[in-house]
Amino acid sequence: MALTDSLRQFTTPPRGALAFGAALASMTFVGIATPVLVVLDDYPVFTGQAIRFLVGGLLLVGLLNLRRSPATTAPIRLGDWGRxxxxxxxxxxxxxxxxxxxxxxxxPSAVGTIIGGVPIALALLSPLLARRRPSPHLLAAAGIVTVGITLTQGLGGGTWYGLAWGAAALAAEVIYHLVAASVVERLGAIRVSGYACLTAVPMLLLAAIVTDGTAAFQTPDSSEWIALLYLSVFATALAFSLWLVAVPRIGVERTGLCAGAAPVAAVVATWVIGTGDPQIADTAGAVLVAVGIVVGMRTRQSRKRAESRQPAVNHDRPVNQADPTP
Known part of the structure; x- marks a missing residue:
């Protein structure tokens, strides 16, 4: 039995490693979407986003019928709908x-740098909301990732009005992660992602009408449809579900570290398709993001090893029996 357990440990990837892989894949799909969005420059922005989340949400809800589990059949309470x-x-x-x-x-560089503060915000707020102290190691890992994102994005500039909207985007992203963590374990990643996407569609359509009026309702051309399909399938359905798969397994703080993969993937994607050349700062930023994620992973593995070294409790011993003194 011991031999079987040892073999299983060597042949089965650690659950945490798989969760980190899911989060990294999610952010890679999101990062690759950056050059794809260029194709939609002449298409109404909010209409495109509404189509993206409608198609992505329908794909996710369709998957629920193929993958039955307790999470996909659990009743949705009123509080769940609110979340x-x-x-x-x-x-x-x-x-x-x-x-x-x-x-x-x-x-864009200034906005990207502001939103790049997601790892640090999650490393601070998630434990505080759970009434526990933030982990110094995870804060250090988040700081390394954030510096890497800043190097990759650059600082840039803009009006205080634009920077305030960037801060609002950062707050919205942090709220999303914290709220998702409270509901995804019971309802499942696919279900939560699909329902959230579909719920956002009328909100985005309203923004499209307010912003563009009747011009919001345009039929995409063939290249725009291809871009929208990528955004729907990979940057929405797969990215959202993979991200929420990771959250209950490695926690919000560690999942947030993987947000640094998005700008790195964007740089690589623009280089591959020939619309940009990586600079020294991009390479240095990518290295720092990788270092920060590894530090976050090793922190978790070190904690698990320490827990495994703790002596087992003898449940046959009477509860009121005192420890013998030397």
Whole structure:
């Protein structure tokens, strides 16, 4: 039996490593979406986002019929619906509205650097809301990732108005992660992601009408449809569900570290398709992001090893028996 358990430990990837892989894949899909969005420059922004989340949400809800589990059949309580609406308002519709407004009044690099504060914000707020002290190791890892994001994005500039919208986008992203952690374990990643995406669609359509009026309703051309399909399938359905798969397994703080993979993936994607050349700062930023994520992973592994070294409790011993003194 001991031999079987030892073999299983060597042949089965650690659950935490798989969760980190899911979070990294999620942010890679999001980062690759950066050059894809260029194709949609002439298409109404909020209409495109509404189509993206409608198609992505329908794909996720369709998957629920193929993958039955206790999480997919658990009843949705009133409080759960409230959290799902908050997810749609914050990390789906709200984040996109705030991001687009920020980009109209500030440089993309400045906005990206502000939103790059997600790892530090989560490393601080998640434990505080759970009434525990933030981990110094995870704060250090988050700081390394944030510096890497800053190097990759650059500082840039913009008006205070644009920077304020960037801060609102950061807040919306942080709220999304914290709220998702409270509901995803019971309802499942696919279910929460799908319902949040579909709930955000009317919000985005309203933003499209307010912003563009009747011009919001345009039929995409073939290249725009291809871009929207990538955004729907990879940057929404897969990215959202993979991210929420990771959250209950490695926690909000460690999942947040993987947000640094998005700007790195964006730089690599623009280089691959020939629309940009990586600079020294991009490479240094990518290295720092990787170092920060590794530090976060090793912190978790060290804690688990320490727990495994603790002596087992003898349950056959009477509770009131005192320890013998030397």
């Amino acid at each position: 799902i609406v908050l997810l749609a308002l914050s990390g789906v519709a709200g984040f996109n509205v705030f991001l687009i407004m920020a980009l109209r009044h500030a440089d």
